[in-house]
Amino acid sequence: xxxxxxxxxxDVTMSELVAEPRPKPAVPMKPLGISSNLLGYIGIDTIIExxxxxxxxxGFDFNIMVVGQSGLGKSTLINTLFKSQxxxxxxxxxxxxxxxxxxEIKAIGHVIEEGGVKMKLTVIDTPGFGDQINNENCWxxxxxxxxEQYEKFLKEEVNIARKKRIPxxxxxxxxxxxxxxxxxxxxxxxxxxxxxxKVVNIVPIIAKADTMTLEEKMEFKQRxxxxxEVNGIEFYPQKEFDEDxxxxxxxxxxxxxxxxxxxxxxxxEYQVNGKRVLGRxxxxxxxxxxxxxxxxxxxxxxxxIRTHLQDLKEVTHNIHYETYRARxxxxxxxxxxxxxxxxxxxxxxxxxxxxx
Amino acid sequence: xxxxxxxxxxDVTMSELVAEPRPKPAVPMKPLGISSNLLGYIGIDTIIExxxxxxxxxGFDFNIMVVGQSGLGKSTLINTLFKSQxxxxxxxxxxxxxxxxxxEIKAIGHVIEEGGVKMKLTVIDTPGFGDQINNENCWxxxxxxxxEQYEKFLKEEVNIARKKRIPxxxxxxxxxxxxxxxxxxxxxxxxxxxxxxKVVNIVPIIAKADTMTLEEKMEFKQRxxxxxEVNGIEFYPQKEFDEDxxxxxxxxxxxxxxxxxxxxxxxxEYQVNGKRVLGRxxxxxxxxxxxxxxxxxxxxxxxxIRTHLQDLKEVTHNIHYETYRARxxxxxxxxxxxxxxxxxxxxxxxxxxxxx
Numbered sequence: 024x025x026x027x028x029x030x031x032x033x034d035v036t037m038s039e040l041v042a043e044p045r046p047k048p049a050v051p052m053k054p055l056g057i058s059s060n061l062l063g064y065i066g067i068d069t070i071i072e073x074x075x076x077x078x079x080x081x082g083f084d085f086n087i088m089v090v091g092q093s094g095l096g097k098s099t100l101i102n103t104l105f106k107s108q109x110x111x112x113x114x115x116x117x118x119x120x121x122x123x124x125x126x127e128i129k130a131i132g133h134v135i136e137e138g139g140v141k142m143k144l145t146v147i148d149t150p151g152f153g154d155q156i157n158n159e160n161c162w163x164x165x166x167x168x169x170x171e172q173y174e175k176f177l178k179e180e181v182n183i184a185r186k187k188r189i190p191x192x193x194x195x196x197x198x199x200x201x202x203x204x205x206x207x208x209x210x211x212x213x214x215x216x217x218x219x220x221k222v223v224n225i226v227p228i229i230a231k232a233d234t235m236t237l238e239e240k241m242e243f244k245q246r247x248x249x250x251x252e253v254n255g256i257e258f259y260p261q262k263e264f265d266e267d268x269x270x271x272x273x274x275x276x277x278x279x280x281x282x283x284x285x286x287x288x289x290x291x292e293y294q295v296n297g298k299r300v301l302g303r304x305x306x307x308x309x310x311x312x313x314x315x316x317x318x319x320x321x322x323x324x325x326x327x328i329r330t331h332l333q334d335l336k337e338v339t340h341n342i343h344y345e346t347y348r349a350r351x352x353x354x355x356x357x358x359x360x361x362x363x364x365x366x367x368x369x370x371x372x373x374x375x376x377x378x379x
Numbered sequence: 380x381x382x383x384x385x386x387x388x389x390d391v392t393m394s395e396l397v398a399e400p401r402p403k404p405a406v407p408m409k410p411l412g413i414s415s416n417l418l419g420y421i422g423i424d425t426i427i428e429x430x431x432x433x434x435x436x437x438g439f440d441f442n443i444m445v446v447g448q449s450g451l452g453k454s455t456l457i458n459t460l461f462k463s464q465x466x467x468x469x470x471x472x473x474x475x476x477x478x479x480x481x482x483e484i485k486a487i488g489h490v491i492e493e494g495g496v497k498m499k500l501t502v503i504d505t506p507g508f509g510d511q512i513n514n515e516n517c518w519x520x521x522x523x524x525x526x527e528q529y530e531k532f533l534k535e536e537v538n539i540a541r542k543k544r545i546p547x548x549x550x551x552x553x554x555x556x557x558x559x560x561x562x563x564x565x566x567x568x569x570x571x572x573x574x575x576x577k578v579v580n581i582v583p584i585i586a587k588a589d590t591m592t593l594e595e596k597m598e599f600k601q602r603x604x605x606x607x608e609v610n611g612i613e614f615y616p617q618k619e620f621d622e623d624x625x626x627x628x629x630x631x632x633x634x635x636x637x638x639x640x641x642x643x644x645x646x647x648e649y650q651v652n653g654k655r656v657l658g659r660x661x662x663x664x665x666x667x668x669x670x671x672x673x674x675x676x677x678x679x680x681x682x683x684i685r686t687h688l689q690d691l692k693e694v695t696h697n698i699h700y701e702t703y704r705a706r707x708x709x710x711x712x713x714x715x716x717x718x719x720x721x722x723x724x725x726x727x728x729x730x731x732x733x734x735x
Contacts (some may be wrong), residue, residue, distance in 0.1 A: 054480075062492070065680075067492070067494065067496050068494030068495065068496040070496060071431050073685075074431075077689060078427060083426060104421075106420075107420055135421070138419070140426060142423045267436065268435065270542075328422045329422040330425075330698060332426055333430055334431060341543050349541075358715075359714075
């Protein structure tokens, strides 16, 4: 007894894509019985395992930037996020280190491995931001740095002999530290986010949230969200880039409830109820950074690392980099950088042929 | 009691990448105790799960081409591989269908889903190949088709406004069907593979292997490998693209033992020892296609679908496509197709400025 293949089975669904005329099947297609499920296994879903193996071998890049006035705990928070001294500065304030007179950009890289997966992490610090008497245009060096990384990537991408994997120095995530004033966003906060939200994924966070009571925190968060909305500032994850309803549902919750994450960082460990936790010890109690009733650090960590890291990378590549690339090529008459009217090969003037 | 973060733990390893001067840590780094393993979990390896979710949503493309004389069971084998009527032709021979007078290229697409993963499969058939009296240059339409797909991809890639996911019609795998003569490769086999192995991943297979005894098969396989080697023909997986020792060990075994896979295809089911199997019934017994003592179909299936599918796609993109792209841009003076000296915008002659 013989039967043809089935097109409709519980585990395999098929539909034709190409509308090419297709001869009638000589063997009529009948559904196979349940007993042939194993017989019918193709192995399409092994692609996941194959991709996992490749990722385990190559690892991945992740570049995170921290922006905010000095004293908001940027270095400590980054160290807390990655459970390691990955920040440029040590956790404690270094007396010798002076606030720079202009905004500087300092990048430091580490390789962190966990569960066999290697992450090439680069932390980009921006000392001096917001620390001057006059902070006009102090987002400019930051925007310039971000665009330079896009340019670098673009130059590699249009090269004739390309690297197999283009080194990715593009900023995938920019944590913007809001001062826990309890009042409102400062003009500098608004200016920065207005300028930068178009070029990079900004995740606004309220720093040192342990200075606020629960009520103050809720009220402040709501006010910040309102101000961002009134000023037309979109932060990551941007509504327009939700890919489906599942994305939308998940991200709406983050946009409307979690953002901006009110966090506390610490690289010190304490014993609480027999368990060792990261926290800050005060005379009135220990603030546990990973305790959700104390602050939203764990929410931020889950968001940036455990649920949205790949998406941060993809939005950087598919949206921000593509926007930069399209503008760059448009400015250059559709030619890659380095070609046509741009250096190093400016077009020779050729007025004689214009009339032709 | 408080401690600093550790840089050396069993599950997390770190090493510095950027050789920027780094201030001495004020908090000395001591290894954390074993009890803090959980406390120390960052979540880097969740990237795998994040990538899995993305792949489940988007699915993936896989384009497979079959080349070989008519009557070697190409359609049946493709149907057997994907456990479905995915071939252009039905399993049985259609009396009305005539052998075309020249080589034709026929592509047909399906979506197959398994374990929640969607594969957009395109099967590219090449009827008429090797079927003429004079088969000179009959690989040319095939090479042309393969290059056209690279050109399409390149055109999309250099577009200013790019699609988020460039539709991938490039041929990821070309199954080349060798006739089970038991003698040697024909000149056409050698010519085809010589020309095409530089532009596409060729997997040579011995068709209808049930016509050979075990000894004949082993001898024929060895002879084919020898002939390919003598003629300097590299098939997939190419030695030079092994990425590490693990790849090399695994692929050496395939190159030296399995290739070319001697296979039998069937889309008919039979009952053997109470189990339903795909096979071919003969008066002297049932040839079970998935029985490794009968033929190497299961080896081929595992190789093409379950272990090397992602690599077939990556080698196509990173090697064959890159080679095409580099040649194309070099021919065009480094400009993308459509720019510079190529249509639609040929450069105006400008002799007056040359002396300048």
